Amino acid sequence: MIPLVAAVALAFSTAVTAADDLIVKIGHVGPISGPSAHLGKDNENGAKMAIEELNAKGIMFGSKKVKFELQTEDDGGDPKQGTAVAQKLVDAKVAGVVGHLNSSTSIPAAKIYHDAGIPQISPASTATAYTAMGYKSTFRVVANDGQLGGTLGRYAVQTLNAKTIAVIDDRTAYGQGVADEFIKGAKSKNPAIKMVQRQFTNDKATDFNAILTSIKAAKPDVVFFGGMDSVGGPMLRQMKSLGITAKFMGGDGICTAKLPDLAGDALGNEQVICAEAGGVIDAQKKANDDFRAAYKKRFNAEVLLYSPYVYDSVMTLADAMQQAKSADPTVYLPFLQNIHHKGITGDIVFDKKGDIKDGTLTMYTYKAGKRSEMGVVK
Structure with a gap:
């Protein structure tokens, strides 16, 4: 039994507006301040693009139109701050969380999300300990x-x-x-x-x-x-x-x-x-290139690293919700555990621990001041 969920399942992340829309909150956490703030902002931008695209689709759950809202929190790359904002997202009754960036913040936050029954997908945390805790609500879309x-x-x-x-x-x-x-x-x-x-x-x-x-x-x-x-x-x-x-x-x-x-x-x-800790093979290259072009147009900046994985994480949560026709974590979590989402970074399928199956890696070097791909490996 997932603690707390049964008592508040209907309250999670959904509210009916005057226009009768169903509001679904997605939390995003990363270091928006501190030495890795550039990566945290890159992540936040990927989440924003996913939310904007989802809302443009006019998704329906039954007779209600769904409106996705992003709630971004700054963990500063600090574990203590990370647990504080994790609790803030729980209190805000988000339907799911994309984050954190750093393993040192994702690991302690994972227990908070698990205890509240909220699915968490990290787009960047690679420490093996993150998915070794046995939480059924903990996932990642990159190799470990x-x-x-x-x-x-x-x-x-x-x-x-x-x-x-x-x-x-x-x-x-x-x-x-x-x-x-x-x-x-x-x-x-x-x-x-x-x-x-x-x-x-x-x-x-x-x-x-x-x-x-x-x-x-x-x-x-x-x-x-x-x-x-x-x-x-x-x-x-x-x-x-x-x-x-x-x-x-x-x-x-x-x-x-x-x-x-x-x-x-x-x-x-x-x-x-x-x-x-990821890599795009032939089938996803065009979709990934299209995302990068759209990102540059939207933010007047190049993708730094993780934003495509953040985008895919948000879309994977939304895919599971659409299959379940519900943003209630107790309803859509089983669909997330068994998801097969065609993302821009690859096919997203999770194993029993929440690790991505058949995770790829991309090797890089730098030439003339620019990152140069050497190849994708498994």
């Missing part, structure tokens, strides 16, 4: 750290022929998790590979000279960073100033269109190799 970090680790050994590796992480659930999985992936291909350094920073740090000076002395072939672009960019600048020429690798947190601005001329050509 086991896939992401493991693929990058194997790539470092098999393709880059790395013999020595230094690893840095920002101690967040995401950064530490993807770094650990990177090491596992590298060692799976070469158990004798040398991890010459394991260093730690935090997600708001700006000075890495002590860490990088120690790493320089170890002369690694590859430096892997588990964290976000707001830290990775300045780290690259300081690597260049210290004369460190190792390949710089990271997960989707650094793999953004903003990294060239953050790293400046320290980005180099093909020095950075990263992976996005």
Whole structure:
């Protein structure tokens, strides 16, 4: 039995307006402030596009026209703030939540949504712990750290022929998790590979000279960073100033269109190799390209990273509601658990844990200051 839901099921997320519309609130949470605010805003924009498109369709639940409303909350990338805004969304009786961006905020918030019976789809959180808690209301539309970090680790050994590796992480659930999985992936291909350094920073740090000076002395072939672009960019600048020429690798947190601005001329050509926890194959390429063109027209900006996954997350929630003909979580949750949604980022089907099935990854490097796709892998 899902706590609290039976008593308030009819009140969840729906209200009848004077025009007899059915109001369905969708919550979105991300870091709208703080060092990752650019990514949080990118996410919010993806949610806005989905809501606008849904309302233009004139969706009906029985005799009532549905009007979707977006309620955006800022978690600042902070777990404490994340749980506070999660409770705020519960109190607002949203029908579903898209978020959070960071694993460190998604994980504690997931219990709050679960206890209230509200489905949560993260468009970006990759920590394996997020879906390992056994909550039937917790989902994600991107591959997890086991896939992401493991693929990058194997790539470092098999393709880059790395013999020595230094690893840095920002101690967040995401950064530490993807770094650990990177090491596992590298060692799976070469158990004798040398991890010459394991260093730690935090997600708001700006000075890495002590860490990088120690790493320089170890002369690694590859430096892997588990964290976000707001830290990775300045780290690259300081690597260049210290004369460190190792390949710089990271997960989707650094793999953004903003990294060239953050790293400046320290980005180099093909020095950075990263992976996005998702990937578009042939069948979805046109839809994804169309979304990016529409996004640029709507916001006069390029997609940074996760907004297509946010768009798909909102659309997946709405698809389940339409199949159930209800925005009541107790009614539409079973449809969400068994959804097969054709999204712009791929086919969205969840396994029993809420992870996306057959999750893809896209490998990238940077050339001439721009992100360049290397290929989609599973």
